[in-house]
Amino acid sequence: MTRIYLAHGVVLNDAELEWRTARSGGPGGQHVNTTSSKVELRWNIAESAALTPDQRRRLLERLSSQLTTEGILRIQGSRHRSQHRNRQDVLQRLRTRVAAALAIPTPRRRSRPSRGARQRRLHDKRTRADIKRNRRPPRPE
Template sequence: MKDFSKELTFKTSRSSGAGGQNVNKVETSVTVLWKIEESEFFNDIQKDLIQIKLKNRINAEGFLFLTVSESRTQLMNKTKAIEKILEIVDKALVIPKKRVATKPSRGQKQKRLDAKKNLSQKKENRKFRY
């Protein structure tokens, strides 16, 4: 996992929800912004991969953003935001393995057919006979 936290910028705002006067007077909610195109930590292929996988989180200016307001303190929210954005980008860089199509084995086929026979036999036995 690459630590690109030096490239992050932060904005603070007032959190919503419970907290009483603390919510009304202290800016504890933290929004972290990262300009993907200007990053020096990733190559062009990785940047493209991040932009494709995280397109819903990227705004029109090309900033990846994330807002955290879980804690009552700005510092805790800032550290959580850094952790989350590093984790999100790290997950976006993972390329999934291609699935190799396989055929069911002979035993699996026989098991399925036996289950079908068993079920049809059970339903046959439920029929009312005169």
């Protein structure tokens, strides 16, 4: 049984993944018409034993637009002419999606304007106010 290392400590058994192959469409001549080089990977996130409950919740939440109603992630690959390279490509795309979904975003740190920035802002405000004041007609005395 092969182990597949994903991101954030998730290790899948190959038995959890369902691989399907099909004939790839598009140009490529006679070779494409006779070989099943297109690869489809299906992984049931909802029932995966490799995930903690928190990881499962985060994946189901963040990948919801890419999942079927049963919680199955489906990735297809037919970029390359060989089935082997398409399998590698699909696995890499799985790793990338899982890593992005499991990443915990760092909270934004609020910053303050520097002293020079505050001084420039006030100086520019005074300059604009002077320009506008000089446009007014003079007051009668």
